[in-house]
Amino acid sequence: MQHSKRSHCSEWNDRKSWDQGSHSVPHKRKRSHSSDKESKPHKSHHLEVSDSHYLDDKFINERDHHDRRYVEEYRNDFCEVYDNRHYHRDYEKSHRHHHSKSSGRSRKSSHKRKHKRRHGSGHHSHSKSHRRKGSRSVEDDEEGHLICESGDVLRARYEIITTLGEGAFGKVVECIDHNVRGMHVAIKIVKNVSRYREAARSEIQVLEYLNTMDPSSTFRCVQMLEWFDHHGHVCIVFELLGLSTYDFIKENSFLPFHINDIRQMAYQICQSINFLHHNKLTHTDLKPENILFVESDYVVKYNSKMKRDERTLKNTDIKVVDFGSATFDDEHHSTLVSTRHYRAPEVILALGWSQPCDVWSIGCILIEYYLGFTVFQTHDSKEHLAMMERLLGPLPTHMIKKSRKRYFQHDQLDWDEHSSAGRYVRRRCKPLKELMHCHDAEHQNLFDLIRKMLEYDPSKRITLDEALQHSFFDLLKK
Helix, strand or coil: CCCCCCCCCCCCCCCCCHHHCCCCCCCCCCCCCCCCCCCCCCCCCCCCCCHHHHCCHHHHHHHHCCCCCCCHHHHHCCCCCHHHCCCHHHHHHHCCCCCCCCCCCCHHHHHHHHHHHHHCCCHHHHHHHHHHHHCCCCCECCCCCECCCCCCEECCCEEEEEEEEECCCEEEEEEEECCCCCEEEEEEEECCCHHHHHHHHHHHHHHHHHHHHCCCCCCCECCEEEEEEECCEEEEEEECCCCEHHHHHHHCCCCCCCHHHHHHHHHHHHHHHHHHHHCCEECCCCCHHHEEECCCCEEEEEECCCCEEEEEECCCCEEECCCCCCEECCCCCCCCCCCHHHCCHHHHCCCCCCCHHHHHHHHHHHHHHHHCCCCCCCCCHHHHHHHHHHHHCCCCHHHHHHCCCCCEECCEECCCCCCHHHHHHHHHCCCHHHHCCCCCHHHHHHHHHHHHHCCCCCCCCCCHHHHCCCHHHHHHHC
């Protein structure tokens, strides 16, 4: 596929399949190093939007306490009668201002996309909108966003249908590709700001590398179709996917996924990220918002236990998105990576990180799929560690001794269980096994896998090669 203005991107040489055990890594890229990634803007869109990679500390810290808030009944009593959980309305209200980079479109826009795919759009109407908008000059707003609207055409090819999301990085729009029989695509339009352009080019290099190593997308990384420059705006064209797993849960009243769906999704996630790890890449920002369904169609069934309608997926195929923070082994590793709720202990303790931090994030994701919400609901690092200890037991002494963070006294977490924060953690978090809805073999296997993924010591944490052989996945192999 031809791309315009590509001279600044390096070429990849001597590429081989990761399962042959060898590959070449591109030379070190210029990277825009972010700091904290606590909370990312959540103007809904379902494609990869690396705004977390570009956010400023001040913005992050101001928004962090709004991120993934939970309803009072769970703040006051976490495990009260699973059968009667009706917290979704309050949860929904708390998300009114929650921003996430990979959230899906509204039901209305989703319906629009399906309608257009089934019936197409008249050639005459497209030509008309092209003429109408063609004479309008290219303008940016004061923040560097491209000012665009439905009917505008990019590169005399991509007609904008709707805006899927907007964030600090720029915006993502759904477009019709008039060069490919009206195929719908998603285009990430990066702000016309130098640091965002540089970060986008870094992301493009990773995406080109992944496309080369896995051209058929066997390992379920989102495919970049092409990229181009539009009057100073880097534009990245992606395949159009369905809702993120987070948005599916949200639109399903925060009901958790069925364990069979979790098994299928978990296996695909492990395969995809294992592919990255074998290619000496760490994703660094895995979370439900960055796991997208290829198609998020569903059937509605009545859940007699919950006494409500429930959406059940028709197809659990997923893809991993957002490679804006993906880091090669030989590149500079920012001290702080990952969105707060999926951040590994070695990152919080500033002990350095590598591929195992992705495995920790996957463990957190699987808990969220199982419960319908994340257990690490906090915006404070010490409180986060206290939650980990409540869930998993004491932190290892050797990690405490090695860390220079001032969270400890006498090799123990400096934490007052009788403070208001301490009482909140005790109510909010329970030991891991107490989160199980039932204790049959399937659930036991899932929680055994999660526990091995949530091993404090990254050197002892299960690898994804090992995870893919775990007994939780035996049913898939049969």
